[in-house]
Amino acid sequence: KAGVTQTPRYLIKTRGQQVTLSCSPISGHRSVSWYQQTPGQGLQFLFEYFSETQRNKGNFPGRFSGRQFSNSRSEMNVSTLELGDSALYLCASSLEGRGHTGELFFGEGSRLTVL
């Protein structure tokens, strides 16, 4: 069974550009969430999608957005990139919906460097 797949694994952008990251969850998983990991702030929740609807959103500016498609694949977009957006962006999927405490399956992440 394939795990969570994130693309691209590495990318370099310059300030002011935008970036789109992709996440393919484990087959059958309907919940996809995104996290940002930096050395200074650690792992922080960005948002979570379930059945194409954003259910939860973390404390990030509006430059961070996402969406989920009918096949549960998800994308996140960061516009007007800033140096501080350099981070490992992690996607996680889970089988159940709201109310279940099932485990999250994380991908290997997309390493974004903003110059």
Place this chain on the structure above:
Amino acid sequence: LAKTTQPISMDSYEGQEVNITCSHNNIATNDYITWYQQFPSQGPRFIIQGYKTKVTNEVASLFIPADRKSSTLSLPRVSLSDTAVYYCLVDPGSARQLTFGSGTQLTVLP
């Protein structure tokens, strides 16, 4: 969301048992306690989850006292490959938003 407190780092030697304790004084009735492991440049990996008393799986045990204000992850006979950051989380279950603390950097020495 309940906040967790765990040691920043721990050292151990191969073959020893390692116990990492996490404090979560404000845990709510419906919260579960979950532990994840993370290697550098990889996503966290689920280790174990429990609600109360003791839970054991093929890689770890989780001990939760009756008041549930703390928990202890026990790793039996660690090896060098267990060197990683271990996160203790309180999972409210009502949403898929997990709050990761600083984690514990476990270093296993030969």
